[in-house]
Amino acid sequence: MRKIVGIYASPREDGNSRVICDAVLDGAMGLSTNMIEVFHLNKLNAARGCQNCERCKDLGRCVLMDDISLVLESIRDADSLVVSIPVFFGHAAAQYRILEDRMYSFLDRGLSSTIPSGKKVAIVVTYDRNDGSAASVMNDLSEFYRHLGFEIVGNILYCCYGRRDTASTDNEVLSLGRSVGHRL
Numbered sequence: 001m002r003k004i005v006g007i008y009a010s011p012r013e014d015g016n017s018r019v020i021c022d023a024v025l026d027g028a029m030g031l032s033t034n035m036i037e038v039f040h041l042n043k044l045n046a047a048r049g050c051q052n053c054e055r056c057k058d059l060g061r062c063v064l065m066d067d068i069s070l071v072l073e074s075i076r077d078a079d080s081l082v083v084s085i086p087v088f089f090g091h092a093a094a095q096y097r098i099l100e101d102r103m104y105s106f107l108d109r110g111l112s113s114t115i116p117s118g119k120k121v122a123i124v125v126t127y128d129r130n131d132g133s134a135a136s137v138m139n140d141l142s143e144f145y146r147h148l149g150f151e152i153v154g155n156i157l158y159c160c161y162g163r164r165d166t167a168s169t170d171n172e173v174l175s176l177g178r179s180v181g182h183r184l
């Protein structure tokens with residue numbers, strides 16, 4: 001049984017990034033009895049940013065004990081990951097940025113990854129405006145996960161054109177999501 005972790009960063013529970021992430025997880029479940037664990041970053045009560053204390057370089061894990069610690073441990077144990085993130089003001093939404101900074105604890109002093117290799121990741125980025133910032137967010141996320149040793153099995157960059165529910169009726173992106181999920 002493979003463990004697949006889904007990470008929703010949008011504050012909107014029925015948002016476009018959530019719907020696409022669910023399609024990916026659906027695809028992942030279609031093939032086998034994979035175990036799925038999901039985290040709604042917006043619902044975490046205690047989520048502190050990286051303190052740059054460097055204790056993780058001695059301990060091999062983040063010293064902070066909050067809800068983000070649970071997400072970090074789950075990612076460390078996972079076989080595959082789906083991250084689904086809206087673009088806010090040209091960047092990944094803050095709910096996700098806190099988690100990403102805390103993944104500093106996955107790096108050693110030389111900034112090499114300390115988490116087991118061979119994990120897979122699917123990355124979903126949703127946005128409204130074609131000004132290039134979403135592509136840049138996707139590019140940065142891809143670089144980051146590659147650096148951590150993940151194999152990227154799918155990048156879904158989805159423009160919502162200002163519609164809050166467009167993904168739920170877009171069969172093309174839902175089917176793409178399921179096919180990416182099959183690769184996890």
Ligand SMILES: Cc1cc2nc3c(=O)[nH]c(=O)nc-3n(C[C@H](O)[C@H](O)[C@H](O)COP(=O)(O)O)c2cc1C
Pocket residue numbers: 010011012014015016017018085086087088089090091126127128129130133134160162164
């Ligand atoms: C605070 C805020 C800032 C945003 N900034 C951008 C932006 O810079 N570029 C963009 O293309 N879309 C931007 N958007 C639109 C969202 O990225 C888009 O609606 C996305 O689909 C939301 O994801 P969701 O439906 O999963 O909640 C912004 C939305 C909000 C609420």
